[in-house]
Amino acid sequence: MDRMPRWADLVLIPVISLLLAAVISGLVILAIGHNPLEALGIMVSGSVGSTYGWGYTLYYATNFMFTGLAVAVANHARLFNIGGEGQAVIGGLGVALVALYIPWPHWSLALLGSIAASALFGAAWAAIPAILQAKRGSHIVITTIMFNFIAAALLNYLLVGPLKPTGTMETATAPFPEATHIPSFRDMFSFGETILFRGTPANLAFFLAVLLCLLVWLLIWKTRLGYEIRAFGFSEGAARYAGIGSTKIIVVTMLISGALAGMMAVNNTLGEAERLILNAVEGAGFIGIAVALMGRSHPLGVFLASILFGILYQGGGELQFALGIPREMIVVIQALVIMFTGALDNMVRMPLERLFARRRPAPAPVAPPGPTLHPPGRPAAPTNPGTAATE
């Protein structure tokens, strides 16, 4: 039985969790001798107060959208893909190879090539744990974690060896050719004399991420494959009974998941760095887990949670710059948000459910049949009508 309206589940709980995280963060900031309200003001204005701030916020958010979607898709098949980090690293390798070694005539073709290569590389990196899970029962959580390390080590090797241009000390590939540079927000949104998003990394890949949110939503709730993925995720026994093969679902879902994580490289490698550097992913693969958790594995939720984490990332950076609050404290604030929105979900949920149960009649444990099961005047999903019945 749904214990409370969907809007409460999707909106109210995250908002309350965020407020709690904000209060605790405020206390932390107070404890190290700064004014929490001033800090909040700096975070907000630094992240969303200017096109400069937005240019960074949306850049980070784009990264999190890719990895968040990757985790979300796998979640629907009850597969916990912790390997987004490694898949994004290997996706970067794919981008670097096609950008460096194929002479692209125009950035649009380079973009398409990079999308394909990053998706393919990311998917391939996810495929091995997927096949091990499907055929051998090796737990996907363990194998994907291990593949993060392997990916990092592999990239390390390549960037100090084969891919490093001779004569440099830096662990990075050569810069990608001019023809592979995709438009940044500055290129797209500046008119004549007005320069917007000056010096910021946000780029075309943001729109790719938004498009992928939409495609993932279609995939999960509108296609037969999505139906099979969800069926498998909810009940393996019922899936087998329905003739939905577990091997196929595990492998296909992980390929999609890996491809999504891999495509993050279009943003950070092709769009921003314009060469492949070490540590380019910067933990975005793990933030993606928090994003998917907070977004309830729904693309719209992932989108919103990504923006929020983008704000936290960028606002946190500004805080460090303006008040000299150490970087570690900013990580603490981010961790508080993750903890309250993800891990401590039930702390908010359970009192709230009780509140709703008292206000609005919950049905008896043995549900009496009849129209009472569906109280009138409560639309199933005010936030997202398309998924009302399916989630």
Added chain:
Amino acid sequence: MTSAVQSQTQSQGQSQGQSQATPAIELRGISKAFGPVQANKDISIRVMPGTIHGIIGENGAGKSTLMSILYGFYHADSGEILIDGRPTRIPDSQAAIRAGIGMVFQHFKLVENFTVLENVVLGAEDSGLLRPSLARARSELRRLAQDYELEVDPDAVIEEIGVGFQQRVEILKALYRKADILILDEPTGVLTPPEADHLFRILRNLREQGKTIILITHKLREIMEITDTVSVMRRGEMTATVRTADTSPAQLAELMVGRKVLLQVDKAPAHPGAPVLEVENLRVTDAKGVERLKGVSLAVRAGEILGIAGVAGNGQSELLQVLGGTMRATGAVRLNGRPLDLSGREDARDRRAAGIGHVPEDRQTQGLILDFAAWENVALGYHDREAYTNGPMMDQAAMKADTADKMQRFDVRPPNPLLAAKNFSGGNQQKIVVAREIESGPALLLIGQPTRGVDIGAIEFIHKQIVALRDQGKAILLVSVELDEILSLSDRIAVMFDGRIMGERLAGQTDAGELGLLMAGITEGAR
């Protein structure tokens, strides 16, 4: 036993001839509403000490709510609880235990990887140190085992013992906590007939020692067999309390449902045609190397119902799963003369395409996805059929319309295709599964435990649908652990024991006694 027929509402209290005795439990005017749903309406009941009191009613009648109030899970909106004549407040289950009430839930609440002893002690430890508690529990268990035929190996791990034993552990837990009043919620739902018999022996022993037992069930047979007094609930109200000896199954059924119910299936003689399903020498070995099917051969013809009788766990499940395409086997199976692949290359989808419909034994873990809406469940297994698809997309409008149509024809309540499957009662869930499988137009319908956990009204409906499908000339393979169901529905009966078919009988030429012997693996004495 005192006088015979009495007015229904005043008849309890005399079963031991002690009309002046104080009731062990008395509920006075208990009401409980969940918003607009009145789960319990002004319920009064007196349960006399040393009796077995049955509470019967359909799913959703309010039995579980009433017992949850008694056990402190819910608080009554109004009304009074008296234990041994004293008004008692029961704010939580701790208070219920202190008041001497023990509850055995339908779904056991045991720690799977703990031993029996540890489970019994859990939550009732004497001190911070475990050893003395365990020692005391061990000797106490030995005493209880002797007194009540409640033998369980105290050192066995829960997940390694059968459900019958697990249930005994639940009873032991209650007795260890000094319960004088034992509430059992649908205790036989998970038990095989011999296990149920053993349970009833235990309950009789408990009654002889003066314990009071409340038995919640929707099975009329159990009420008739073991209770002294029975209360009937319908739609939140207590419609009658009668002495069991003074009533009949038909009368109870009518009181439960509120109308006359056909307990017997009304069907014309079968007109079997050509064989639809032919099974030869089917063998299955499970992952542990145990042979589950040991050369099963049978045939089902068009227009007949072949019932497979047997105690659960004798290979019936495996037979259904092999035919349904979710388990590998060796041997030969032909459907309308065409061989089916048993090696695992064909899955359940291929079986459906070949014309096999399958109502699985467990609708909660196989037949339905409880978190899916009704319309998504109606498509389960058929989601790639042309009528439901639009290229790679699902044709959701068509699926929902089709679901609404099926819900109407199969009387699924509430007829709302958007409602999640978990929000339907057991009977309505089963109707969704049956509607899906029958309406797919199968040549052969496999149907396992069609009425497990289903209320009487829905049983009648589902049985009618099965007979109607037979009369359309379809072949039906029925597996049920309810011998009554097998006897009343089948045209032919095969009995399974230990992975083999022990014998086949025509339904009109056998009886429960003969089948019972075959179910126990005894062929001598059976005709």
